Amino acid sequence: MYTKEQEEIALREYERLGSIAAVIRRLGYPSESTLYRWYERKKAGLENRHGHTEESPTEMDHHCNTSGHPRHPSAEFKYEVIHRCFELGEDVEYVSREIGYSRMSIYVWRRKYLKYGMVGLMAKRKSIPREPLPQDHALPESEELENLRTQLQELQFEVDVLKETISVLKKDPGIDLTVLRNREKAVIIDALKGKYALPALLSRFKMAKSSYYYQQAVMNKPDKYLSQRAQITSIFHENRGIYGYRRIYLALKRKGIMLSEKIIRRIMKEEKLVVLRSKKRNIVRIWGNHTEVENIILRDFHANQPYEKLLTDITEFALSNGKLYLSAMIDCFDGMVVGWTIGTRPNADLVNTMLDQVIADLPEGCHPIVHSDRGCHYRWPGWIERMNGAGLIRSMSKKGCSPDNAACEGFFGRLKNEMFYGRSWTGVSLDDFSREIDRYINWYNHKRIKLSLGGLSPIEYRHHLGFAA
Numbered sequence: 001m002y003t004k005e006q007e008e009i010a011l012r013e014y015e016r017l018g019s020i021a022a023v024i025r026r027l028g029y030p031s032e033s034t035l036y037r038w039y040e041r042k043k044a045g046l047e048n049r050h051g052h053t054e055e056s057p058t059e060m061d062h063h064c065n066t067s068g069h070p071r072h073p074s075a076e077f078k079y080e081v082i083h084r085c086f087e088l089g090e091d092v093e094y095v096s097r098e099i100g101y102s103r104m105s106i107y108v109w110r111r112k113y114l115k116y117g118m119v120g121l122m123a124k125r126k127s128i129p130r131e132p133l134p135q136d137h138a139l140p141e142s143e144e145l146e147n148l149r150t151q152l153q154e155l156q157f158e159v160d161v162l163k164e165t166i167s168v169l170k171k172d173p174g175i176d177l178t179v180l181r182n183r184e185k186a187v188i189i190d191a192l193k194g195k196y197a198l199p200a201l202l203s204r205f206k207m208a209k210s211s212y213y214y215q216q217a218v219m220n221k222p223d224k225y226l227s228q229r230a231q232i233t234s235i236f237h238e239n240r241g242i243y244g245y246r247r248i249y250l251a252l253k254r255k256g257i258m259l260s261e262k263i264i265r266r267i268m269k270e271e272k273l274v275v276l277r278s279k280k281r282n283i284v285r286i287w288g289n290h291t292e293v294e295n296i297i298l299r300d301f302h303a304n305q306p307y308e309k310l311l312t313d314i315t316e317f318a319l320s321n322g323k324l325y326l327s328a329m330i331d332c333f334d335g336m337v338v339g340w341t342i343g344t345r346p347n348a349d350l351v352n353t354m355l356d357q358v359i360a361d362l363p364e365g366c367h368p369i370v371h372s373d374r375g376c377h378y379r380w381p382g383w384i385e386r387m388n389g390a391g392l393i394r395s396m397s398k399k400g401c402s403p404d405n406a407a408c409e410g411f412f413g414r415l416k417n418e419m420f421y422g423r424s425w426t427g428v429s430l431d432d433f434s435r436e437i438d439r440y441i442n443w444y445n446h447k448r449i450k451l452s453l454g455g456l457s458p459i460e461y462r463h464h465l466g467f468a469a
Helices: 004-017 020-029 033-049 059-060 075-084 092-099 103-119 142-169 182-193 196-205 207-218 224-237 245-254 260-269 346-363 379-388 401-422 431-448 458-465
Strands: 307-321 322-331 337-342 370-374 393-396
Touching: 004 020, 004 033, 020 033, 059 431, 075 092, 075 103, 092 103, 103 142, 103 196, 103 224, 142 182, 142 196, 142 322, 182 196, 196 207, 196 245, 207 260, 224 245, 224 260, 245 260, 307 346, 307 401, 307 431, 322 346, 322 401, 322 431, 337 431, 370 401, 401 431
Parallel strands: 307 370, 370 393
Antiparallel strands: 307 322, 322 337
């Protein structure tokens, strides 16, 4: 297959370079086993001709039972051997026969290098020759540089580990790596194992190899909740991004999908489905004298049937191009919004129009209690005349005491948390925003799940009990 001239050229290059891989890279031929066979054949021919073996310079330096073959070779020699075997891909058995050290020794050198770096390849203390120290007691330059290089590698290793911990897991820089969960450790090791040896990483995280491979197997499994994950994401976005895990649990249950709340919370966290919340605001209370209308509700917001107790109030929406005001009336029976009007000014016309709507929708012979705060809108003649004409009973909170009308305030709080806060309304006209409020209230009455109603909306709850909506 190869000519005699090619064989001689390959052997000369091997004697000059001292590396099988280097010869093959340079010449492009032969295979490792062929070159070893040529070399063994040449060596056997020299023994037969001269009665002893003429060896290549590389082999003579490390032949067994000679002064050039120490029991503990230098760190550089060991590094070159493992570099040839485990990076250049030379066969361990052939390299072992060439250098005169056993295959086990080569594997031991590699294990020590992966664990300790170049320090692990250095000679043991008892084999270091004893000689007087330099007068300045300084380390030899090469050893000092090697120590500094080792320390630098260790520091770089620590920096890379901490950087991946921060970027992958978003952990604090001072986190104790040993208290991480095995899943978190496996994620960081996966991110670093292309740069560092796996045994060194496992040792740094104090993690067993079996635990690491177990976590890898778990992470590579197909997602058993793939279809449910899509359902949860769809329900969340279809309902304005305000459903927490409890309402999503009920929405799935209505579709015949049974999934524990714990799994729903985990999927929502993984999909970053976060319900926006507003910041708490301080309540400013203004104390004053009582008026003649008494508080009949007395914070008892429970009702046994629709249109027994109604609560009303006005709330403000501040937009970039103006303000809008919502006047709404809430039924204590199920929280349904039975009437509402939206305007640009909080005047008598706003509340009176809303009251006219509610009176028109009242069942025959129904005379509910209508509770409000002590705002001037509810003490003007137009409001009082409408109340008396429809036979409605007036009730008012104490001045500046919002808890007396807590159920209505609670509706406004939910509306703003779920629709207004946390969203940008820049460039939205007042008319468009007014239509958005209308859409929300209709959705609230017809579709929004209420936990207190057994997972039904207010209108669904009334139909379920046989009441007209």
